[in-house]
Amino acid sequence: MSTRPRTEPSSGRSTTPYSRPRVEPFRAAVTGVGLVTAAGVGAGAAWSGVCGAASGPSVVRRPELVDLPCDFFYTITGLDTKAVLGVAAQRLMDRFAQLAVIAAREAVADAGLDPSVWDSGRVGVVIGSAHGGLPFYDEQHDALTGRGARRVSPKLAPLTVVNGAASSVTLDLGIHGPSQAVSTACSSGTVAIGTAHQMLRTGACDIVVAGGAESSCTRLLLASACQMKAVSTRREDPEAACRPFDTHRDGFVVGEGAGLLVLEHPDHARARGATVRAHVDGYGASSDAHSTVAPDPDGLGIERALRAALADAGLSPSDVGHVNAHGTSTVANDLIEATMLHRVLGEGPLVTSTKAMTGHTLGAAGGIETALTVLALQHQLVPPTVNLDAPDPAIPVDVVSKEARAAGFDCAVKTSLGFGGHNAALVLTRA
Structure with missing residues (x-):
């Protein structure tokens, strides 16, 4: 446990004579969206799913998890990756990279971009992942221990590294600009989009494909999460197990998926007459320096990130009309985050x-x-927090539940927290 003194978030005053240079606000244009999730495959299907139009989330039991307190996870159904990617290409990617490529293709098509004619050297990729190709790693470990070293695949390294998704997207779309992977645990995807925002602001790229991808439901990972008491053990009703902000929440449920955006420099988007869905106006990040697994109990770390994102956007707290929270369904995280918000x-x-x-x-x-x-922002509709049957009276914010709520708002925030104390926040505005 840290013994450092508790401090309030920085007021912006420096303890040295150095004066921080003023950075002008920058609005990155979001021109494309790609989603592959358990709520739906494709942006339209995923949006309908989270807004309640679907029959429910795709939560499945896995036979290899049968003896664990949590034997279920959110999986993507109705997606034949072999048919979409081709057998040869699929074999060169772990599943998280496959999902990233499919989401990237959708986002680029949605943006109205043609990879065969764009200036590929001015296009970048930033994709976050916490674990990379964990399933293939586990598979190869079993091959080593069960059948010997000669049975281990020579593709272990390229398929399991965290940059596998970013690399696969550049190969698939013929991108020659800067590409990188971000791994800051559960805030990786948010940090990746923030990094893309900075790359566009500095002029390093005209276009960046950014977001996150993950497919890491393995016996080893779930066994560890159960030991940590981080995941729900509601085996009798797995579809209702994940219940953010609910009095009876008892942990999160692991899922797989990918979410990627096409972000463009506003001048580039304007010059080609692109349709802009929204803008990313501000980004902030911070570190708790508190614990490897638990968030700062006062929420000061994520508060710093949020205040930094608002300052970066040149906006005030009163401008924010909607927050898509981290909201993991764990007892401590939900209360800490909501209190901070x-x-x-x-x-x-x-x-x-x-x-x-x-x-x-x-x-x-x-x-x-x-x-x-x-x-x-585009639909002026806030998706519900499903399974919120008994709102925790200690949660002090207005959590949308049961059904989507129509509302008029021009500014929204996304907050993320990750193991190790990695916090990130984005400020987005309506196009």
Whole structure:
């Protein structure tokens, strides 16, 4: 346990004579959205799913998890990756990279971009993932221990590294600009989009494909999560197990998916007459320096990130009308985050957690949830937090539940927290 003194978020005053240079606000244009989730495959289907049009989330039991307290997870159904990608290409990617490529194709097509004619050297890729190719790693470990070293695939390294998704997207779309992977646990996707925002601001790229991808439901990971008591053990009703902000929440449920955006420099988007769905106006990040697994109990770390994002956007807390929260369905995280949101933003914004429909997709969560925030701004509709049957009276914010709520708002926030104390926040505005 840290013994450092508790401090309030920085007021912006420096303890040295150095004066921070002023950075002008920058509005990155979101021109494309790609989603592959348990709530639906494709942006339209995923949006309908989280808004309640679908029959419910796709939560399945896995036979290899049968002896664990949590034997279920959110999986993507109705997606034949072999048919979409081709057998040869699929074999060169772990599943998280496959999902990233499918989401990237949709986002680029949605943006009206043609990879055969764009200036590929001015296009970048930033994709976050917490675990990379964990399933293939586990598979190859079993091959080593069960059948010997000669049975281990020579593709282990390229298929399991965290940059596998970013690499696969560049190969698939012929992108020659800068590409990188972000791995900041469950805030990875949000940090990736923030990094893309900075790349566009500095002029490093004209276009960046950014977000997160994850597919890491393995016996080893779930066994560890059960030991940590981080996941729900509601085996009798798995579809209702993930219940953010509910009095009876008992942990998250792991999911798989990918959420990618096409972000463009506003001048580039304007010059080609692109349709802009929304803007990313501000980004902030911070570190708790508190614990490897638990968030700062006062929420000061995520508060710093949120205040930094608002300052970066040149906006005030009163401008925010909607928050897509991290909202994992764990007892401590939900209360800490909600208390922080109330402290910074007050009672005005409509808050939701879409994880009850997508699962907690770990490093992909920020990418998926930022994409859903873009759609919320576009449709002027806040998706519900499903399974919120008994709202926790200690939660001090207005959490949308039961059904989607229509509302007029021009500014929305996405917050993310990750193991190790990695916090990130994005400020988005209506196009």
